[in-house]
Amino acid sequence: EDQPTMSPTSSRDGLEQKVKLIITSSFPNSKNPLIDISSPQYQALQWVTDARVSDDILEAGRVLQQYSLALLFYSTSGGTAWAQSDGWLRSENECEWYGVVCSEPQTPETYQRVLNIDLHDNKLQGSLPSELALLSNTLNSLSLSNNSLDGTIPKALEMLTKLTHLDLQRNEISGSIFSRIGKLTKLKHIDFSANLLQSTIPTEIGALSQLNFVDFSENDLIGGIPSEIGRLRNVRVLDLRENKLSYA
Secondary structure: EEEEEEEHHHHHHHHHHHHHHHHHOOOHHHHHHHHOOHHHHHHHHHHHHOOOOOOOOOOOHHHHHHHHHHHHHHHHOOOOOOOOOOOOOOOOOOOOOOOOEEEOOOOOOOOOOOOEEEEEOOOEEOOOHHHHHOOOOOOEEEEOOEEEEOOEOOOOHHHHOOOOOOEEOOOEEEEEOOOOHOOOOOEEEEEEEOOOEEOOOOOHHHHHOOOOOOOOOOOOOOEEEOHHHOOOOOOOOOEEEOOOEEEE
């Protein structure tokens, strides 16, 4: 007797559910946005699902990597506003996308890991998605300077513990410098200058012993300069100009 075959629709639905489970297992806060058809999370889910065929072996790390990048694209008007978007969502290999640098695969069977994202001066508009934290096992450098990003710095970025370079200068980002920035212990370069930040400088910055460049100038930062900054023995540049800081 012939076995019933799955229709293309039911096969795709099953694949989408598997992809969704991988995402929500790693980032539970995605559950509601993933079912909102107007959300960038939903759009990213659809792309990740469509980039596969039903018999693909779903490698969780690769799914999360593609999802976080696709979500960055949809969250920042990638389809309409970006100056350069070569390869983005048109190639299934995210390592061929403009501004993305990946590792070499360790074996032919392993996927390449995203190491750097550099989309500076590229007309990004919108807010940074918290799901960038899904790149926590690999991302070394995030450079999104000279764009039109707004919203706040996602607290989830504290999970990007491999970061050595974080550059968000010259955007329209408001809110606070997340207090658990001290978890990013590999950071050497941090630039939040020329934004709309309105918080104190967190004392946790004193835990970032590898920092050699710090620029928080041209914001609306308040309060005193934490004494913990004095622990940063490797700092060569520390720029706090044009804020509302007290120097007493």
